[in-house]
Amino acid sequence: MARCPSMSRPAPQPLALAPCSCSAPTRKHNHDHDHDHDDDHAAHDSHDHGIDGAWWQSEQFRFVLATVIGLAIAYGIGLARPAWSPWLFGVSALVGAWPVGRRAAAAMGRGKLFTIESLMVVAVAGALVIGEAEEAAVVVILFLVGEMLESISAARARAGIRALADLMPRTAARERGDGTEDVPIAALRVGDILRVRPGDRIPADGVIVSGQSTLDESPVTGESIPVFRAEGTSVLAGTVNLTATLRLRVEKDAEDNTIARIIKRVEEAQESKAPTARFIDRFSRWYTPAAMLAAAITILLPPLVFGGDWHVWAYRGLSLLLIACPCALVLSTPAAIASGLAAGARRGLLMKGGAALEAMGTVRGIAFDKTGTLTAGRPKVTDLLALDGSEDAALRLAAAVEQGSTHPIAHAIIEEARQRDLAYPTADDVTAIAGKAVHGRVDGRRICVASPRYAASEATAMPAAARDAIQRWEGGGKTAVVVLSDRDVVAVIAVRDEPREDARQGLAELRALGVATVLLSGDNRRTAGTIGQSLGIDVKAELLPDEKLGEIATLKSAGPVAMVGDGINDAPALAAATVGIAMGGGTQVALETADAALLRDRVRGVAELVRLSRTTLANIHQNIAISLGLKAVFLATTLMGTTTMWMAILADTGATVIVTLNALRLLRFGLRSDA
Ligand SMILES: Nc1ncnc2c1ncn2[C@@H]1O[C@H](COP(=O)(O)OP(=O)(O)OP(=O)(O)O)[C@@H](O)[C@H]1O
Numbered sequence: 001m002a003r004c005p006s007m008s009r010p011a012p013q014p015l016a017l018a019p020c021s022c023s024a025p026t027r028k029h030n031h032d033h034d035h036d037h038d039d040d041h042a043a044h045d046s047h048d049h050g051i052d053g054a055w056w057q058s059e060q061f062r063f064v065l066a067t068v069i070g071l072a073i074a075y076g077i078g079l080a081r082p083a084w085s086p087w088l089f090g091v092s093a094l095v096g097a098w099p100v101g102r103r104a105a106a107a108m109g110r111g112k113l114f115t116i117e118s119l120m121v122v123a124v125a126g127a128l129v130i131g132e133a134e135e136a137a138v139v140v141i142l143f144l145v146g147e148m149l150e151s152i153s154a155a156r157a158r159a160g161i162r163a164l165a166d167l168m169p170r171t172a173a174r175e176r177g178d179g180t181e182d183v184p185i186a187a188l189r190v191g192d193i194l195r196v197r198p199g200d201r202i203p204a205d206g207v208i209v210s211g212q213s214t215l216d217e218s219p220v221t222g223e224s225i226p227v228f229r230a231e232g233t234s235v236l237a238g239t240v241n242l243t244a245t246l247r248l249r250v251e252k253d254a255e256d257n258t259i260a261r262i263i264k265r266v267e268e269a270q271e272s273k274a275p276t277a278r279f280i281d282r283f284s285r286w287y288t289p290a291a292m293l294a295a296a297i298t299i300l301l302p303p304l305v306f307g308g309d310w311h312v313w314a315y316r317g318l319s320l321l322l323i324a325c326p327c328a329l330v331l332s333t334p335a336a337i338a339s340g341l342a343a344g345a346r347r348g349l350l351m352k353g354g355a356a357l358e359a360m361g362t363v364r365g366i367a368f369d370k371t372g373t374l375t376a377g378r379p380k381v382t383d384l385l386a387l388d389g390s391e392d393a394a395l396r397l398a399a400a401v402e403q404g405s406t407h408p409i410a411h412a413i414i415e416e417a418r419q420r421d422l423a424y425p426t427a428d429d430v431t432a433i434a435g436k437a438v439h440g441r442v443d444g445r446r447i448c449v450a451s452p453r454y455a456a457s458e459a460t461a462m463p464a465a466a467r468d469a470i471q472r473w474e475g476g477g478k479t480a481v482v483v484l485s486d487r488d489v490v491a492v493i494a495v496r497d498e499p500r501e502d503a504r505q506g507l508a509e510l511r512a513l514g515v516a517t518v519l520l521s522g523d524n525r526r527t528a529g530t531i532g533q534s535l536g537i538d539v540k541a542e543l544l545p546d547e548k549l550g551e552i553a554t555l556k557s558a559g560p561v562a563m564v565g566d567g568i569n570d571a572p573a574l575a576a577a578t579v580g581i582a583m584g585g586g587t588q589v590a591l592e593t594a595d596a597a598l599l600r601d602r603v604r605g606v607a608e609l610v611r612l613s614r615t616t617l618a619n620i621h622q623n624i625a626i627s628l629g630l631k632a633v634f635l636a637t638t639l640m641g642t643t644t645m646w647m648a649i650l651a652d653t654g655a656t657v658i659v660t661l662n663a664l665r666l667l668r669f670g671l672r673s674d675a
Pocket residue numbers: 369370371372402405406407409410432433434435436437438449450451452479480481520521522523524543544545
């Protein structure tokens with residue numbers, strides 16, 4: 001990670017986002033490193049996915065092992081012939097440092113003088129010059145071992161995402177004639193019919209054409225309760241078919257499958273840098289040269305000015321170089337972010353990057369949209385009051401204009417008309433007025449389905465019966481819409497959208513986390529108020545779409561704000577918030593528009609997201625404290641002369657490993673808490 005894998009065959013590319021040397025912020029991540037050598041390039045790509053085969057089979061490990069054995073032999077011979085010992089150790093150090101030196105030279109070739117590698121090379125060369133060959137050899141070994149440990153643990157963090165990729169079966173049984181043929185997943189085309197036996201994983205996003213079965217969707221969405229899926233419903237690649245054979249029509253090419261897109265998203269997210277990581281990059285840019293300067297001063301100043309011993313101060317100066325190595329610090333943020341993102345993805349919580357994760361960890365307020373977010377988003381018509389003509393006649397008119405609308409209320413009205421077997425005409429000139437109404441022309445009359453507020457301003461008069469019905473229904477948490485025909489009120493229709501099952505609990509969990517919640521609704525005050533009260537959330541109602549943006553701006557002035565919506569018709573509000581979280585409305589749109597997306601339509605997922613983000617932030621802070629703390633301690637002891645060079649590098653390696661292991665703890669996030 002912080003140190004680049006050193007072998008000619010590029011070693012595991014861990015979390016692609018770790019900068020590969022402390023002092024070269026412009027090198028974005030390890031990959032760049034391998035791209036220095038074109039001949040390595042192809043090898044790199046092909047190994048990228050084989051990373052965590054057996055680490056002990058890697059060339060990196062063999063090299064380290066060889067160096068350790070070499071050192072042991074040198075030590076053994078040195079016992080017999082003490083005079084040879086410095087030379088043997090010197091040779092060991094040079095051989096072990098060879099790959100590091102090559103990388104330092106390559107970086108210098110690109111004009112980057114101050115890298116981890118150059119720190120190492122100068123320190124080792126210096127140690128040899130002052131006759132500390134044994135010390136130099138041990139430093140090199142520890143450095144190599146540290147590098148290897150990092151690769152191994154980093155591969156584990158990355159495996160958090162790769163576990164998702166492993167969900168995909170390699171082949172699928174495609175129907176041909178009477179039987180089936182096994183074809184690789186990549187060869188599947190949209191429209192192919194597949195057979196999936198119980199116990200198999202679904203090979204592609206598709207629709208069930210025959211059969212019904214229970215599916216375990218937890219691998220993809222984190223939803224632990226198996227779901228029943230019958231003919232006509234869609235299924236996701238990577239989920240497990242539990243009970244019966246299904247015939248499936250492929251709806252997506254392999255690379256467009258939801259699971260493939262999730263993996264891609266998370267990998268992209270891991271590459272993106274969090275603000276803290278950017279800060280540390282900038283910090284390293286002057287930090288490493290400063291360390292070199294400090295080392296030079298330590299070596300030169302005491303002997304020249306105060307008559308100090310040359311050997312002693314050269315040794316301390318060189319130790320200082322090793323202490324200055326900021327591997328652990330550079331790694332502290334990206335390692336935690338990568339693990340946090342992977343842990344989230346496994347639980348159906350997707351985030352677009354480190355920035356979103358960091359922001360989410362500091363959020364103090366969260367605004368919710370109502371329809372499709374706190375409620376299921378599938379309202380149903382519950383009451384109908386016809387003032388002029390029959391109920392069916394009114395419903396026909398309403399359905400005619402609602403055909404041109406995508407609003408959930410429109411679906412409810414059309415569904416009701418369908419259930420009553422009503423044939424309805426098509427309306428002309430259908431226009432929707434966002435947040436207010438939809439209107440169109442039917443049989444020469446201007447028909448409008450509108451919110452009561454808008455209707456009141458349009459209608460010539462609002463009959464008392466209509467007014468009463470509206471009041472009563474809204475007080476019961478229903479949404480009333482008024483059907484107008486040429487400015488006459490012909491009917492009032494009530495629809496009801498049920499709150500999500502876990503909405504109440506999810507909001508309570510957020511409050512327990514100290515997050516203020518508010519419902520921003522376009523619905524009328526009474527309806528939204530009733531729902532808000534039953535769920536325990538503050539309400540701002542009767543907001544037009546741009547007024548929602550205004551509310552978010554106001555909230556934002558008090559601190560970072562997240563907005564949770566369905567990601568389809570509230571994209572502007574999601575964009576206006578510090579963090580936009582998409583929920584419901586399918587994963588497809590959500591993944592594109594928002595900073596974060598919940599694959600499971602659970603309000604509790606929002607609380608989980610907050611907890612995960614905060615845990616990740618805390619992890620980052622621990623990592624920074626560990627790396628800087630250890631450096632501070634060893635800085636003091638080195639200048640006092642109580643610790644040696646090899647202890648300094650051991651501290652650096654140790655801090656790096658501790659930081660990596662600490663970050664890996666995040667992968668277990670959520671295993672202990674609820675499910
Ligand atoms: N197509 C439509 N048919 C009937 N009424 C509509 C339509 N579109 C909007 N309205 C009216 O405008 C109101 C506000 O709509 P808007 O889309 O802003 O809010 P919403 O999405 O229904 O609710 P929320 O913002 O709480 O999710 C609705 O409650 C309804 O009365």
